[in-house]
Amino acid sequence: MGVTTDYMCDICMLHPEDHQHLFYSCDYALACSRLLQKALRMNLSGSGFVLWFSRTRRSKFQRRYIGACYVGLFYYIWRVRNEAQIDHYIRAPAKVVQLVLTEVHSRFTRRNCSKLKQRDMEWLNSIH
Numbered sequence: 001m002g003v004t005t006d007y008m009c010d011i012c013m014l015h016p017e018d019h020q021h022l023f024y025s026c027d028y029a030l031a032c033s034r035l036l037q038k039a040l041r042m043n044l045s046g047s048g049f050v051l052w053f054s055r056t057r058r059s060k061f062q063r064r065y066i067g068a069c070y071v072g073l074f075y076y077i078w079r080v081r082n083e084a085q086i087d088h089y090i091r092a093p094a095k096v097v098q099l100v101l102t103e104v105h106s107r108f109t110r111r112n113c114s115k116l117k118q119r120d121m122e123w124l125n126s127i128h
C-alpha cells in the first residue's frame, strides 16, 4: 500500500502531511522559522526552540512577544497550506515572516508601550 498524493504536504509535495511535518519539519516551515529567529535576534545555537525558550534570559515582554510571533507563524503556515491546496499559490517565506511581524507589532503597540523597559523598547525598535 503506497502513500497517495492526497495526503502529501501541499507546500513541498515531498512528504506526507501531518501537523509535525507541516509546522516543524517541512522545509518551508523551517525557512520561515529561520527568518523569524533572525528577525527576532534569537540565537538558538543548534538547540531547538522549546529548549531555547525555556533557558532564555529574555524579559517577560520579549518572551510573550516571541511566543505571539510563533503562534502567528503557525497560523500563517496553515493559511499558506490552504492557499497552496485551493489556489495553487505559495507565498515566499520572507513575506510570511513580514506579515507575522507586522501583525504582532500592531497588536502589541496598540497597548500603551510607555511602561516598557528601555531594554524592551530598544529590542522592539531593533526588530522593525
Ligand SMILES: [Zn+2]
Residues within 6 Å of the ligand: 009, 010, 011, 012, 013, 014, 015, 021, 022, 026, 027, 028
Ligand atoms: Zn512539506
